[in-house]
Amino acid sequence: MELLQCIDLNKSFGEKQILKNINLTIPRGKIIGLLGKNGTGKSTLIKLINDLLTISSGQILINGKPIGVESKKIISYLPERTYLDKGMTVEKTIKYFANFYENFDSEKAYKLLEDLGLDANQKLAKMSKGMQEKVQLILVMSRKADLYILDEPLGGVDPATRDYILDTILTNFNDGASVIISTHLISDVERILDNVIFIDKGQIILTAEADELRNREDASIDEIFRRMFKC
Amino acid sequence: MKSDFDNNIPIYLQLVEQLKRDIISGKISAGERLHSVRDLALELKVNPNTVQKALVELEDIGLIFTERTNGKFVTEDNALIEKYKQEYADKITEKYIETMQKIGLDKNEVLLLIKDLGGNK
Incomplete structure (x- = not known):
């Protein structure tokens, strides 16, 4: 059974249709890039999969079942904007997560904090934006999930930190789990992707295996994307 | 690595x-x-x-x-490894000669160049 399936999925806000007839299958054990320009529906799709918005029509199935409480247990989601209480220390945030999620591995979280040189006693408010993003990612990757969904994980960080973040993603997803990374910073992530999904104006334009696509077009994913969506 | x-x-x-x-x-x-x-x-x-x-x-x-x-x-199988080594060397050599020909040197000139370079080292 497929890990995630979107069937004839539509989403409108009032008159405005944001997602049009999305059909998508995400297999197990893959890293998938959800690639599109700003405002093309990436985050809306991700929020629908996380049951944070209501579907206008169509279906989303996780392990063959409609999304809901059960799917939230097995999806670890990194939203675009942080929702953490910045008055809390990292340590307290970890305790909070450990209480909230059965599959949260505190030991792993502390190990990752140490690897990335972060201080557990520090309050989030005292940290730089890049550090906060690292903490957020550590929390997400410390859950033993089936599906990790990362919405713009490289948003506000410098290139060196980007490498750190990619390594953290690469080395910390469970065997058999899949990772969806939504981003417009394609050249930074493309080396770790198995599959790519191009999304534009609320529609899926292309799905392909990354290396196959490079072979076919004789170019990088970034280059292919630029050609396709030349303004 | x-x-x-x-x-x-x-x-x-x-x-x-x-x-x-x-x-x-x-x-x-x-x-x-x-x-x-x-x-x-x-x-x-x-x-x-x-x-x-x-x-x-x-x-x-x-x-x-x-x-x-x-x-x-x-x-x-060392013979197999050797075979791939030869293949690899051939490929690089071909490419090198091709590049040299592009800038107007023929095989003999290339050969001389390599000999000279070898002498200098």
């Missing part, structure tokens, strides 16, 4: 090339056990599935073999 990949070329092909080079240069010796897919992925900073694909390709051409439960090993 971390390497820089060219995003324009399939990553698994670059991995195949790199591992091939490591084997024919003896950096990984004949009969040596390779690191696990996951460890290789960590070292090379690429997706484990990509490493897997590259290893399958190397296995297809006989440079590595799988010993069930024990992992993957470099072939002990």
